[in-house]
Amino acid sequence: MTDVGETWSGTHRFGARRLIAAQSVPEVQEVLRSRPGPVRALGTRHSFNEIADSAGTLVSVLDVPPAPRVLGGGDRVSVGAGIRYGELALWLEEHGLALHNMGSLPHISVAGAMSTGTHGSGDRLPMLADAVRAIEFVDAAGALQRVESDDWRFGGFLVGLGAYGIVTRIELAVQPSYRVRQRLHIGLDWGVLAERFDEVTASGTSVSLFTHWGSPSVERVLVKQRADASFDDSVLATTREAEPDERFDQRSWTPQDGSEGPWLLRMPHFRLEETPSFGEEIQSEYFVARTRAAAAIAAVRGLAAEIDPHLIITEVRTIAADDSWLGPASGRDSVGIHFTWARDEDAVRALLPRIEQVLAPFDVRPHWGKWHAFDADRIAAAYPRLPLARSLFRELDPTGVFSNEYLEALGVREAHTSPTGPL
Template identity: 45%
Template sequence: MTERNWAGNLAYGARRFARPESVDELAELVAATAHDGTRMRALGSRHSFNRIADTEGLAIETGGLPALVELDEGARTVRVSAGLRYGELAEALERDGWALANLASLPHISVGGAVATGTHGSGDALGSLAAAVAALELVTADGSLRVLRRGDPDFDGAVVALGALGVVTALELDVEPTYEVAQSVFERLPLDAVLADLDAVTGLAASTSLFTTWRDPDVIDQLWLKRRADAAASDAVPAALAAMGASASTVKRHPLPDFSAEHCTEQLGMPGPWFERLPHFKLAFTPSNGDELQSEFLVPRARAAEALRVVRSLATSIAPLLQVCEIRTVAADELWLSAAYGRETVGIHFTWLPDQPAVEALLPTLQAALAPLEARPHWGKLFDVAEAAERMPQLYPRWHDFAGLRASLDPEGVFRNELLERLGL
């Protein structure tokens, strides 16, 4: 049977798949494969929509490694296996009274894969999932296990590393005491109110997501606010949104129009555990629509209003291919290949209909329009690689430093693949 990614839009080209059950077995496998000159890539939950995790050689599935959740309360960190899904980690942390600061919209994704691609949730003061990494362990091309910790010279280059440095086996993540979140949805927020003062909108909650189909280019269809429970009871937020022209939803909503909200996390202001509110979707169900493609472009927060105006100008081309567009914020970090490197960031995410030829035909136009605004494509989503490749050294000031780090850890290029080569790595 052909091996495919989560969305089903991609058939992997690997000649062989392996699922090592220990780090020792993985190290022996990597060393032997590299000795033969065969290329290899690590494969997590298969949620990437492009060929970032693909190879013509050996695909190494990290989900077979022993599941680790080792809490260090004194250091306020947890050591976790790279193949574990965030939803599984969250449940284990909650049992011990601990939490992560943020989660992505889907709890179904693996820790290692999400970190390696700079995947994020939302929040003005919240970094990407990679920003929580305090240390990582990876098997490099010679089969040795290397540990890098925050503050080490190469650490900032090794966290969001696109799988180009080796196979990450475990990570240490920052944790904090558990907390509750209340989630509320507001509807029909005029886009002009967002453009006039984005900070006023995204600052209404610890985590804020704006959803629109661009069918009405002047309206944000839904605004999802995830507020820490100690701030959730305030009347100021509904009043502020009412003044902007939005109204509170009185029923539970799905981000996609006309979809049942059964699979979504609880709303209507009901407080609950952090891991049951920060994601949009429940771990036990198929996330989002399931039959979709995704792209995302991340721009400097200072230029977000310009970027939204650009997208609005293309609404007639975007809307027929779109299921929903989500707008989120990410705090700046210092991770070399993070989309939030060196700047406060706004992500503009597109959940497309499953028509890849039509989406790929539109992407060059969309990217060209956003390029003057320093838009960085999400590493795990669909984007026009040829257009992006020309801009990588300008988009990422440490691009050449990362290329040097990759060459030092993988001098023979066994962890490279076609997509990395097209990007200039």
């Protein structure tokens, strides 16, 4: 039995019996053809729960050469699924190209981000997977398959939770490179945020609010503005521009001093060459419609005395709607309310049902790859296109090779006996 290790922050120890670090797509195909029992794809381990685990074999494509290449008229690129966003961004910049957005961490893989609905921030910027135009994957029989965005089922492949195959290559829409400046404001009044939420989040290309819930004001507003666009940021006139917060190690953060720089060094929060975020942490995130943002934030503030003793920081971000079936912003412009917790597992597990209870009136959705307390019934209510996705996964993988306990507990896959073949 192989010790597969842990997730990035140590919040889950993998129980899979072996890990195969594939060096090529044919090697991935051979794994599936050998009928090894349950199989799941393992990416950069940036999930916080057991979503990527398997009772059998984990397959990583991080070591498959990514071989990026520009396609067609230069508005699309093809990349290996295991390439990290930060590495892809460097290659794109060398070719005068860019992505529409980046997540907070450039350390995550393209396929992992696509599969779990990873997003950045921006009123007009959908999740990262919205740039995907084609997907190649190895199916349960070991055959290499391809699906393109003109397939009516494509929305089910985008946030596929690893439930239909091992993704090996992805085509992404790109645009000409651009430059961004990033500024930090402090002291945004809660009342201003409640009354003028849309103006606050429209004050830049990407806006993130960082705070504790019992703070007398929103502690930090991080505004990223494209240099080729203009914004009305008068709503922030009552705040103060500030130097980066000395409480946090600034070596890991991208520049927040208002200086202009290339998109790949401003759109992510963290630098590729440094350890991101805070390290020993637990993360949770919940999504509500942007039209309900102010009321949802007020509801969570009512739990400030319970939340803040266990909270490292909260981040509030906006995400534009998309057409995926299981994405957090599927069908609605959304707001993500993110919690970075200190590593007190019992306290966090006790808090999550309380947070979910106060957010329930706002048709809340949880992040698939982070801690939550949803069961199958509430997942079904939160993601109305789940029956379509479940049917697609059943069609592509009828014996549940790519299923696991997490997906079955949430009703994403039906319970299966172990597929034919030794574990």
